[in-house]
Amino acid sequence: MTKTLIIILLAILSCDAQTQKKDMLNGGTSARxxxxxxxxxxxxxxxxxxxxxxxxxxxxxxxxxxxxxxxxxxxxxxxxxxxxxxxxxxxxxxxxxxxxxxxxxxxxxxxxxxxxxxxxxxxxxxxxxxxxxxxxxxxxxxxxxxxxxxxxxxxxxxxxxxxxxxxxxxxxxxxxxxxxxxxxxIEPPKPIQDFIKYLRRDKLKKIVSTKSDIYNNLRISTKMYLIKEDEGEILEEKNDWLKIRYYGKKTIEGWIKKSDVETN
Structure with missing residues (x-):
């Protein structure tokens, strides 16, 4: 294998690694x-x-x-x-x-x-x-x-x-x-939102941290947060992060730290 070919392969691998890293930081796109x-x-x-x-x-x-x-x-x-x-x-x-x-x-x-x-x-x-x-x-x-x-x-x-x-x-x-x-x-009447939450009740997990910041990807905060005892539905897991859906006055989706959520 020539030196030029080795350099090209290394460049491709480096680019692919950077793409995967960027994808991870931005939350990625999972199969839906x-x-x-x-x-x-x-x-x-x-x-x-x-x-x-x-x-x-x-x-x-x-x-x-x-x-x-x-x-x-x-x-x-x-x-x-x-x-x-x-x-x-x-x-x-x-x-x-x-x-x-x-x-x-x-x-x-x-x-x-x-x-x-x-x-x-x-x-x-x-x-x-x-x-x-x-x-x-x-x-x-x-x-x-x-x-x-x-x-x-x-x-x-x-x-x-x-x-x-x-x-x-x-x-x-x-x-x-x-x-x-x-x-x-996104913002249904409260009885409708409560009904949806009731239907999804087996999929909800409680927040155990005093405050859990919500990110729209894995590095940019939405300036919204959940507090202890709030409940969210886990939609996706990526390393130390969880994508959640919160059924409040508005339905909110975003990423929070896995450590902020109950484990059982």
Whole structure:
């Protein structure tokens, strides 16, 4: 191996090491899934000129269960956690888009049925590209997904660069027709936020430090912090850091030191 080649290889390795170090300092980009994207927040349909009367009720995704809560005056009285089935809309699952062959007898393009082994409880998504996810909502049982009758199937198009918005389409059409957008609510009414926290309760960890600063990556502080006994959901772990989601007046995501969180 020539001296020049050795120098080039060393330069490449050094550059790669610097990139990995920079990625670590900035928090990196971990693999994400559809459930990562949907869960932990409330969603509502976007009101716009085409849909001025879009339903402003809340949709909450959690562990492949979909909850629907009307946004009305009764919400001020709180939510009955013990009667959680009252808000249960149904199960949801995901699947890849199937072809639309022309069927002479139907004189139309018709879905090819979804194979039963192609229905998933979660799917990976791209952190850099637009994602188009097909979803079946309101199922009685996920194990018996409607693999042939896909009238209830929807298409969700979203990008992590615009993580508070989903374009919702009618997936059962050969060319999906846009219904409208769905907005992620960062600051929902307190009863809704408390309900989400209740659904996620098994995933929460307490802060044990007097004060735990929150970073938007692993070196820049947000100037926000948690205090002892606050609870956060652990989303990701990277060396001595934890990415958490805190359900306060606003939903906050950021990085805190692992040593600030209870270990059990």
């Amino acid at each position: 899934t559809v459930n990562d994207f949907l869960e932990g927040y409330a969603w509502i349909y976007e009101k716009n000129d085409n849909y001025p009367h879009a339903d402003q009720s809340f949709w909450i995704y959690n562990d492949n269960k979909l909850y629907f809560i009307k946004n009305n005056n009764k919400l001020e009285n709180g939510i009955d956690y013990l009667n959680i089935a009252k808000y249960f809309y149904g199960f949801y699952c995901f699947f890849p888009r199937t072809p639309f062959p022309y069927i002479e007898s139907a004189r139309n393009n018709v879905y090819t049925p979804i194979p039963k082994d192609s229905v998933f409880l979660d799917m990976p998504i791209s952190s850099t590209k637009m994602n188009e996810i097909f979803i079946l909502e309101g199922l009685d049982k996920i194990e018996e997904a409607y693999t042939e009758m896909q009238y209830r199937a929807m298409s969700y198009s979203f990008s992590l660069a615009q993580s508070n918005y989903i374009e919702t389409n009618r997936a059962w059409l050969p060319v999906p027709g846009t219904i409208g957008g769905t907005l992620r609510i």
